[in-house]
Amino acid sequence: MASVKVKFRPSSVNGKEGNIYYQVIHDRVVRQIKTDCRIFESEWNGKTSAVAVPVLASIERKNYLQSVASRIEWNVKRLTAIIALLEKGNKSYTVEDILVKFNRQADGQSLFPFMQGIIEQLKWLNRIRTSETYSATLASFMKFREGQDILLCEIDSDTMRLYEAWLKANGNCPNTTSFYMRILRAVYNRAVEKELAEQKYPFKHVYTGIDKTVKRAVPLKAVKRIKELDLTLKPHLDYARDMFLFSFYTRGMSFIDMAYLKKSDLKNGILTYRRRKTGQQLTIKWEKCMEEIVTKYAGRSVTQYLLPIITNPLADERKQYRNAIFRVNAALKEVARLVDLQIPLTMYCARHGWASIAKSKNIPLSVISEGMGHDSEETTRIYLASLDTSVVDRANSLILKDL
Template sequence: MSSIKIVLRKKGLSDGSYPICLRITKDRKTKYFNTIFKSTEKEWDAPSGCFNKRNTNYIQNNRLLLKIKARALKIYSDLDFEKDYFNLEDFSQRFRLDNNPANDYIFPFWEEIISEMKLAGRMGNATMYMETMKSVKQFCGFKKIRFQDITNSFLNKYEAWLRSRGGTGGGISIKQRTLRALYNKAIERNIIKDINHPFKTYKISKLKGQGIKRALDFDQVTKIIDFDTSKYPQLVEARNYFVFSFYTRGMNYTDMMVLKWVDIDSKSISYIRNKTKGRFVISIVPPVREILDYYKEYSLPTEYVFPILLKDGLTPNQINNRKKKTLAKYNRDLKEIAGLCSIKKSLSSYVARHSFANCLKQKGVATDIIGESLGHKNITITQVYLKELGSNVLDEAVALLVI
């Protein structure tokens, strides 16, 4: 007896979700193959082996799952036709080869992962993987490389190469984390073995530099809130987006872009954060209500709150392209606002989130409350986050001791 099914494997992950796997059963033996997906029990339909409508991208995700299952069925059928007998190891070798014809070559596997991410609508991750792959190809002189070529020495040379081209600790860290994630995916899919894992000796944590503090204090945020756009009508959107983000616990630009009127009731905003998939329910404070009322009157006739996406029904790729174009303008406008408000710090879309945390810290709000408001899963993340915001609050606390 044999079966091929997509299942939610009851092996809990740290965030409370479960991995989605392809399960092959043959001759009373079972083997699991990891996919790129994970899910909670509430978003999963076990009988049909697919996401239900509670999953935000269930249509695209289910298409990819069906593609994976169809590939497995074809391989199983081919083996059954070619051989009098085959076992799960035969299937596993063929399945891995079908997924990645070059097998231990990095770039074909990398491209496969990017394709899966695009099909699943995960355009942000796909873009990050594409940019890092392009960088690694340039570093390697566009030569073919295998996973065994990724060593501690390779990673240190790649880091030095990035620095020689003006790379900073933060930017290099992102590329190395992406490369590490790809390496781990190759292990999960049995492309390579977890032997001499290069990232066990090469520590990405060393790349975290101090950088430029991106958070504003409350006086600086107030200048933006009070900024008179009547003299600068071209900056209305940038001012509104920044203030809205600040008062919605640092909602990022991607989430604002796809925020819909159905996500808003008379008292609160409810949305799922694109980056972490965590749900936020945020009370509407007066500055946010004022902005919502403005866009209720002046926004485009679409389902979206903000006039960023110009029509409904766009594909993930179209949304991602629109984001690139409009985010660049938003950041340029924010820098202009900073100059007009005599704010000397560099202003960008993500500064609102850092500033929200910093202002809560200034007001004496406990770290665990700040972390919960930001959606952090543990206090350690918040402590690291706040550490980067400077020591003004500590300086003020010491000043209280001066007689």
């Protein structure tokens, strides 16, 4: 098996710094890897082959020497990981193979730059939403690590269990914890495919499932109360209410699909658009209630879009959408309070509400599925099963009355 040694070469000129290099030996072949780490001979411990920090050194010098020691430790870990992976392979390897991988994988062997590379690739493929979820996961894990990167080969079960415990301690629910874990697992598996890490199944002992959550849908009476609210003196609540109603009117259209609706999508009384989540094309008959909202905000935007969500053609569209959904959902909490609605009202509740109300009116599952743009009726069946427990609650009340 190959070996790695850290060496110091003193300067030939008295009083000048020497430099650190790595010596890699395999099958009696010796190669050297130069570094730009330069220290004085008095700052090197030849017995331990490590940087020695003089007690009387200045704070600046101590910090520099500690950073040199950290870099050496990091690079030795990288070289050791490369050798371990080559040893696991079926093919024989040379010392040159070690050096080639070391030089090529400077950013690929550790998690932070490797994951950032995946994020940039997702953006290039226009998978913006997915790139944002990966960015959120990376930010969370970096916070857990206090900014200290980790080699892909160092990711193990203990690391993931500590991260899971950290997430729970910081108030994350099981589904959020699982969400981060599933993304990190996907990143790790990609690293294994690229032969940057050995498969150690580090996510085996952490939760990666999905808890079923009961989603209380907005009843039709509540939608009517929301519609009838007089919000003339509260324009930000008025706008949020209108966006909520537009989503409800259009069979629970998602806010991102609303944001990117173009004026050209409305022709001859038919609104046609593609769901950004699935790419499925949907058509909706244009109704008077929809027209009233669009007309109300007709002067708000000079863009190609139908609704006043992305309003500035010179600014970043994705950022405008994200800011808008944040403001609307915050305002909807106040709208819910005004109508005495005991659920956390969000734009997504319009979708929940439409599906639940359709179900209560005995509209066939196939019709609800098509209206919501689901890929299959099974998706709709699962969706509806988690929306509203009111029927079961009423049955339970009837039983308890007989006690």
